[in-house]
Amino acid sequence: MNGLFGENLKYDLKASLVVFLVALPLCLGIAVASGAPPMAGLIAGIVGGIVAGSISGSHVAVSGPAAGLTVIVLDSISSLGGFQLFLGAVVAAGLIQLILGLVKAGVLGYYFPHSVIKGMLTAIGLILILKQIPHALGYDKDHIGDMAFEQMDQHNTFTEIYYAFIYNSPGAIPIVLIGLLILFLFEKPKIKTHKLFGIIPGPLWAVIAGILINETYRFWIPGWQLGGDHLVSIPELTSLGDITSLLTFPDFSLIADPNFWLVAFTVAIIASIETLLSVEAGDKLDPYKRITPASRELVAQGTGNMLSGFIGGLPLTVVIVRTTANVSSGARTKMSAIFHGFLLLILVLAIPGLLNKIPLSCLAAVLFLVGYKLANPAIFIKEYKKGFDQFLPFILTVIAILLTDLLVGIGIGMVVGLFFVIKTNFHRxxxxxxxxxxxxxxxxxxxxxxxxxxxxxxxxxxxxxxxxxxxxxxxxxxxxxxxxxxxxxxxxxxxxxxxxxxxxxxxxxxxxx
Incomplete structure (x- = not known):
């Protein structure tokens, strides 16, 4: 693992392809759910991969737009009066994070209990599975990056699944089933290490199969062919000269307004907390158990947010979904995160037409696998065997995140965990x-x-x-x-x-x- 760059290159490249496939729909979905242009999510993903990834001291963490900030971004754009004014606040938030990193505030990340971090990972896995069921059935009313329990249309995670079974798209089901079969086969060592099949990771084979099946429907079962909201949707350029049209620059005219700084501090603090949580969780997933310098990560995120806000991107954090996909795909170094950023940049500009043929149902299959690895039933058994004082904070964190959101659930888990710490010290x-x-x-x-x-x-x-x-x-x-x-x-x-x-x-x- 600690060998030369070339020795890790094949592992990092394969992992970056998988992370790219996971990140692409999440970047777009989070942007739309946040009330921002779709390109804002892609910009944040690109900056998160290339810039934050380069500065970060983590070997496995992957940064990009975060689902946990969706509601904050939506409300902030409305309260400030426009997206460009919000971008100004994102730049300011990045500066605040940079300062927090320089004064070593990242040390706070080491005070989250193991049971709560494990609960967060498991809850994210369950949410991924539950949220992908509608997309697997071809019911794509909610964006693939929307991770909150309560939905904008007054529905919630469970009612969306109910409607998905009623209003499904038949063509999506064979695509997700075949995608899952391919992914299952590629988990087998014989196929994973095969000279031919092992070159391309399983998720990419699943995506290729999904595109081919959907195109085949046109000739055999036209009514089953998926289009519109059922496919990835990336803005397409008519020429390279149009690249600048995809960028949006910040407006700092409200810099003297207290509300501007309220938004900036809110984004900075919430993004920093989510980053520190995700970094801690990522270190636990890392098979080599390397420790990320937390304060350096805040510097990386602050720098990334300043640039992202300056060119029209959403605020970014370390994202546990992408980090999990990165680790489970065999990433060795942080080059996989950087490569995924370049893939977003190059492929989104070079082949948007082909990417727009990817059915969301085959990406749902990829995310099912990521979710299962985070929420494997064996994890519940393992935590239960550790004792009631470890299992209760774990399971309550899982339930709270499922029924609210990430930060509220973590807060509840922290309170329960603190209670057991006080109780233990009280008796001892x-x-x-x-x-x-x-x-x-x-x-x-x-x-x-x-x-x-x-x-x-x-x-x-x-x-x-x-x-x-x-x-x-x-x-x-x-x-x-x-x-x-x-x-x-x-x-x-x-x-x-x-x-x-x-x-x-x-x-x-x-x-x-």
């Missing part, structure tokens, strides 16, 4: 044992006011004439309320003929004569 901070009338009261780690009631109860049950050892050798911190309680106990002990021995209290409790 105070240990009382008794043997033949001799009591040992051990204060360990951090003893806070939360331990006052149980300590008071334990001390009150010690009978007169007992010998008590108060041990604070392992206590790193003792709250003032605890100190007062112990001082009072020590002071009144002679009245009950209780003999007290103090150990390790020289820096904690005032000893009274």
């Amino acid at each position: 901070s105070l240990v009382v044992t008794e043997l033949n009338g001799n009591y040992l009261v051990k204060l360990q780690k951090d003893v806070s006011f939360l331990n006052k009631a149980p300590l008071m109860k334990q001390l009150s049950t010690i009978p007169p004439g007992s010998n008590v050892v108060l041990n604070a050798v392992k206590a790193r911190f003792i709250d003032h309320d605890i100190k007062e309680l112990l001082d009072d106990f020590i002071e009144t002990a002679p009245n009950k003929d209780i003999e007290i021995i103090l150990e390790g209290f020289s820096n904690h409790v005032r000893q009274k004569a």
